[in-house]
Amino acid sequence: MPTLVEIAHEHGNTDERELAHLGALVSEWGMLADFCFADMLLYLPTKDNQWMVAAQVRAATGQTLYETDMVGLTADSAELAMIAQAFTTQKVVTGEIRVVSQIETVSLMAIPVRCDERVVAVLTRAWSRRSGRKPGQLERTYLTIFDDFTKMISTGLFPFEGRVADATVAPRVGDGVIVLDADARVRYASPNAVSAMHRVGVNTNAVGQSLAELGVAQTAARNAFERREPVVEEFEQTAEVTLLTRTIPTLKRLGRGVVVTGGVVLLRDVSELRRRDRLLLTKDATIREIHHRVKNNLQTISSLLRLQARRLKSEEAISAIAESVRRIRTIALVHETLSHEAGEDISFVEIVRPLLRLVEEGLQSTDRPVKFNVQGDGGRLPATIATPLSVVILELLQNAVDHGFPEGSAGGSVLVTLSHDDKSLEIRVTDNGRGLRSDFDIKAATGLGLSIVRTLVTTELAGTIQMRPALVDDSVGELKIATDGAGTVVELKIPFTGE
Numbered sequence: 001m002p003t004l005v006e007i008a009h010e011h012g013n014t015d016e017r018e019l020a021h022l023g024a025l026v027s028e029w030g031m032l033a034d035f036c037f038a039d040m041l042l043y044l045p046t047k048d049n050q051w052m053v054a055a056q057v058r059a060a061t062g063q064t065l066y067e068t069d070m071v072g073l074t075a076d077s078a079e080l081a082m083i084a085q086a087f088t089t090q091k092v093v094t095g096e097i098r099v100v101s102q103i104e105t106v107s108l109m110a111i112p113v114r115c116d117e118r119v120v121a122v123l124t125r126a127w128s129r130r131s132g133r134k135p136g137q138l139e140r141t142y143l144t145i146f147d148d149f150t151k152m153i154s155t156g157l158f159p160f161e162g163r164v165a166d167a168t169v170a171p172r173v174g175d176g177v178i179v180l181d182a183d184a185r186v187r188y189a190s191p192n193a194v195s196a197m198h199r200v201g202v203n204t205n206a207v208g209q210s211l212a213e214l215g216v217a218q219t220a221a222r223n224a225f226e227r228r229e230p231v232v233e234e235f236e237q238t239a240e241v242t243l244l245t246r247t248i249p250t251l252k253r254l255g256r257g258v259v260v261t262g263g264v265v266l267l268r269d270v271s272e273l274r275r276r277d278r279l280l281l282t283k284d285a286t287i288r289e290i291h292h293r294v295k296n297n298l299q300t301i302s303s304l305l306r307l308q309a310r311r312l313k314s315e316e317a318i319s320a321i322a323e324s325v326r327r328i329r330t331i332a333l334v335h336e337t338l339s340h341e342a343g344e345d346i347s348f349v350e351i352v353r354p355l356l357r358l359v360e361e362g363l364q365s366t367d368r369p370v371k372f373n374v375q376g377d378g379g380r381l382p383a384t385i386a387t388p389l390s391v392v393i394l395e396l397l398q399n400a401v402d403h404g405f406p407e408g409s410a411g412g413s414v415l416v417t418l419s420h421d422d423k424s425l426e427i428r429v430t431d432n433g434r435g436l437r438s439d440f441d442i443k444a445a446t447g448l449g450l451s452i453v454r455t456l457v458t459t460e461l462a463g464t465i466q467m468r469p470a471l472v473d474d475s476v477g478e479l480k481i482a483t484d485g486a487g488t489v490v491e492l493k494i495p496f497t498g499e
């Protein structure tokens with residue numbers, strides 16, 4: 001479906017400013033359709049003297065007359081006469097037309113849309129007596145408001161410049177309407193508005209009172225009337241009730257100036273929404289706090305182990321404990337990262353980076369420097385996957401340092417590459433070290449490091465591991481593989497199970 005902008009560019013001769021005016025009108029006109037209980041179409045004049053529907057809106061308060069999408073169609077002769085008349089006279093024109101889907105004739109109102117000194121488009125409102133609502137006080141009041149807006153549109157006072165409502169939360173007509181007179185006194189309050197006011201303790205009949213007397217949204221109304229533009233404000237009316245209001249002044253040209261003739265306050269009770277926001281906030285904060293504590297506890301454990309190691313004599317025992325300390329620190333790192341993140345998932349590279357730093361600082365010896373790098377993106381992972389994976393990566397990095405660059409070698413580089421799609425995560429650890437021994441078989445490897453890797457990857461995460469000699473083709477960036485087999489690649493593939 002073509003957009004307003006596309007149609008205007010292809011068929012019309014509106015300039016950017018006028019187009020912005022029409023865009024603002026269309027972003028606001030749900031309210032207009034709701035106030036007049038009818039369908040509205042925006043017609044643009046085309047280069048070949050036709051009128052084309054550039055946008056369409058249906059009322060949430062009434063029945064539609066146009067079953068099909070009208071955008072891109074041109075006006076037929078009956079509509080054309082009225083649209084052309086509204087365009088040339090710059091006045092609102094009303095009449096009767098026939099619409100294909102309707103048996104009876106339909107009432108049509110053509111409203112010239114004025115931007116500065118020029119009429120740039122024509123807005124139509126179509127309604128049928130048969131499908132219309134039974135007139136009551138609400139209906140009569142809304143139609144007079146619509147009438148005010150109609151005059152504003154045809155005199156270039158509506159839409160307001162640069163004021164676009166945030167459509168996701170902005171209150172709609174159906175949420176509640178308070179109509180104000182020129183002195184900001186309540187002329188009418190819709191049933192939903194009355195209910196909202198009841199919830200904040202206003203039990204008197206609001207009509208005739210000012211918002212200040214009622215204690216509802218008075219500052220918003222004052223600002224809107226003074227600035228002559230819509231004002232959105234949220235009020236924590238009581239501890240339980242939060243009202244979101246949008247106050248729109250109605251304006252009239254008088255001589256060379258503009259006066260405020262009244263206004264409408266659209267109000268929505270957003271208490272439930274805000275309560276959920278707050279709950280989410282506290283839930284997030286609690287989760288972060290828990291991770292913070294887990295990290296602290298892990299640090300305490302690793303300090304205790306280190307103390308214990310100092311009393312030991314056996315080299316083997318000392319190095320075993322040192323390794324445990326390193327593994328615990330790795331897990332602590334994950335919780336540290338989680339304690340900064342909002343939500344329960346973490347961006348995996350945010351863990352891999354500090355992990356590399358940890359290895360860079362702690363694991364290697366200065367006589368054979370190894371450079372560590374990470375590339376790609378692992379996406380966001382829940383802690384249940386990120387924690388074992390960081391332990392796995394630590395083991396692989398340690399192996400690269402221990403076995404790839406043993407004593408006497410010149411050092412080199414290690415690259416961790418991450419990639420993911422919605423089904424799985426791939427991690428590749430490549431080093432350009434000495435390479436695997438010719439008789440190496442991962443299934444037969446009995447060291448603790450690869451056992452940990454195997455258990456976590458295949459058993460816990462249902463993934464696969466591959467270890468192979470690095471090939472010249474594996475060279476990436478700083479990591480150069482000079483001859484085939486001079487280096488090791490470990491590839492892990494972890495499926496995401498849709499838990």
Ligand SMILES: Nc1ncnc2c1ncn2[C@@H]1O[C@H](COP(=O)(O)OP(=O)(O)OP(=O)(O)O)[C@@H](O)[C@H]1O
Nearest residue numbers: 399400403404435436445446447448449450451488
């Ligand atoms: N990047 C690598 N380059 C060369 N050989 C490797 C590499 N990674 C692993 N190996 C080989 O796999 C063997 C098993 O590794 P594993 O991590 O299981 O035990 P380890 O490193 O010897 O001891 P631990 O990790 O328990 O301290 C190593 O002894 C080494 O021969």
Ligand SMILES: [Mg+2]
Nearest residue numbers: 398399449450
């Ligand atoms: Mg190892």
